[in-house]
Amino acid sequence: MTGSPTVRRRRLAAALRRLREQTGMTADQAAKEVGISKSAISRIENAQVSVMPPVARGLLELYGVEGEEVDALVQVARDARKRGWWQAYDDVLPDWFEVYVGLEAEASEIRAFEPQLVPGLLQTADYARAIIRAEHPDALTDEVERRVELRMRRQTNPVPPKLWVVLDEAALRRPVGGADNFRAQLQRLVEAAEQPGHTIQILTFDAGEYGSMGSAFSLMTFPEPADPGVVYVETRAGSLYLEGQQVREYSRVFEHLVATAASARESRTLIQRAIDEL
Known part of the structure; x- marks a missing residue:
């Protein structure tokens, strides 16, 4: 398994930023030494772009890294430039969500809260199709089907992450796609809840108010200690990727939800009762 190039890019970015800071060198100084712009250094260190292997080697040597460690990190740079399977869907995959799919592909655990919808990794094709049509009312049928295909492809990870999902009860009561399709979706939830490594909990209406009401988020962790956890928060206009202290804050929110x-x-x-009542 080659791993996700998105995760590799983040790993290298974190290493290059840490190594530069350890030398006390500014981004401007480092950029001048290797012959690139300060903005290029910034984009590299923020994992916005992949770094060319020769540039990675030049930076590493500038920062005093030697021997096998240089070769290992240059190989990470090469891996980060490979194409992920999801890039075949770039006609329907916005840049801000491409990052998420790349991270999801290598996550070891995903903890997610959803106040209205079943998360994409647990959706049926018909449920996904109904949501996509509602979100993109002007899209042609072929585009809708491409988006559905992408969403279903995300569910075929050969090494799937552990999933811990908290759903507001509202997600069980909104008949997306009509009663028959929604019944199949709820049955899919029942089946998912019985799979090893999956935990699904429902926040009932009786629970009253709670933290993060109305705001979905996902917490992703990765198998390699060098890859820090990420919080993903999606909006209509794009998305946010949060790290560090914000991961800890969202983890506390998730613990409260659980x-x-x-x-x-x-x-x-509760899910079975919702099925029976349809």
Whole structure:
């Protein structure tokens, strides 16, 4: 498994930023030494672009890195420039979401809160199609189907992450795609809840107010310690990727949601009840 180039790019960016800071060198100084612009250094260190292997080697040597460590990080730079499978969908995949799909592809665990919708990794094709049509009312049928295909492809990861999902009860009560399609979606949730490594909890209406009401987010962690966790928050206009202290803050919010929601066993009963009442 080659891994996600998105994750590799983040790993290298973090290493280059840390190494530069350890030398006490400014971004402007480093840029002049290797013959690139200060803005290029900034984009590299923020994982906005992939770095050419010769530039990576020049920076590493500038920062005093030697031997096998240089070769290992230059190889990370090469891997970061490979194409992920999701880039075949760039006709329907915006840049801001391409980053998420690349991170999702290598996450070891995803903890997600959704106040209105079943998350993409647990959606049926018909449920996804109904949502996509509502979000893109002017899209042609071929475009809608490409978007559905991308969403379904995300569910075929050969090494899927552990999933811990907290859903507001509203997600069980809005019949997206009509009663029959929605019943199939809820049945898919029941099946997912029984899979090893999956935990699904329902925040019932009786729980009253809670933190992060109305604001969906995902927390992703990765198998390599060198890859820091990320919080993903999506808006209509784009997305935010948060790290460091904000990951800890969102983790505390998620822990509160877990404590407030029905247990996994009670939640399966609630989902089945919603099916029976359709």
